[in-house]
Amino acid sequence: MNSDLPRQKIIDGAITVLLEKGVAGSRMNDFVEASGLSKGGVYHHFASKEELLIGVLSSFTDSIISRINMEADPKQSATKQLQALLENHQEVLIDMGQYNQLFLDFFAQARFLPRFHALMREQYDLFHKQLAELITLGIKQKEFHPKTDADAIASGIRGVFDGIGIALSIVPEKIDFPRYAIDSAMTLLKGIAR
Template sequence: MASPHRSTQARRRVGRPSGPTEHGAASRERILDAAAAVFAQVGYDRARMADVVEASGMTKGSVYFHFESKEALAVAVLTEKHAQWLDRVQARLATAPPGLQRMEALLPAMLDLHRADPDAWVISRLAQNLAEVPATRNLATALTRRWIDRVADLVRDAQHLGEVSDEVDPQLLATVLVGAFDGLKTTIGTVSDDPHAADQQLEACGALLLAMMRSVALSR
């Protein structure tokens, strides 16, 4: 008769791995990329786990091994893609001098990154979708606040350098900029089916936001 200790070891061998593996991490990333593409195409509400399974090219069991529900998958996509997005924006901004020039570099950097990575818009839409789901509302709100805080820091840096008026509320300006930018793609997408025309409209709206940012600058 097998001892309880030996039986426990056997169960561990046939169960899930005790820690992440290189193959497992690659599979998880593949699922996240597929999910981001599906959410971008049909939206969170209409997306099905079956769509993600098909887009990933993996088995249903493999997908559910990593994510037990669409909600869990959306949370992972939002959290990890949002972190990647912030890192990319920060890397672009680091090439510009601190202060007003870095503030002015923000919108062009965001526009360029969104053009290069269509999944970037998924972050904005997912955050809006998940903010309406009670179980994920706090996460969506926290990620949006994190982004607003990053932009507010740019405004404060410019104020410390004497390039932006101290009368400007950094948090309020950042909230307006982030909210306006997040709403641009959704709004423009509803009035134009032509990608080129939509891109031109997006560029024009970005120029308006940039002009608003410059309006708070002190004379140099």
């Protein structure tokens, strides 16, 4: 039997449990029950709740990264590349929207789980780095003001997505998701345009 199949079954069951009970309210026994596997089968793949959370997050991020990961191309407009990156991110947001509350829970609980926190930070840093590299390219190409702080703008764009995610969980009827996030991010870029 393919060892990835039981592992994916455990992850899928864990996602269901996490959406229902949240990170803090879920226990390994809940994950075992949801997987349909034996306790030993689950622990064979994931020795702890933190390892299982890492497996869940990795499952999401592997899918997301393959869709939004791009290298800056110095021969193309930085603005157009940023727009393409944000549009790819928009598609991911739409597809992953049903998991918004789970991601917010991940943010809240990460500080209590050091290795899980490190993985979240790695993913966060990857998107920030992509944004900052493209903004820096735009400065070099004279598309953006020369005194633009690429890290500050990248953080602002990242903050827009995080803020929209929070607002979506509180007042979903007030949020045109994901259009508000993309429009706000593009407005930040227009503000630094030459």
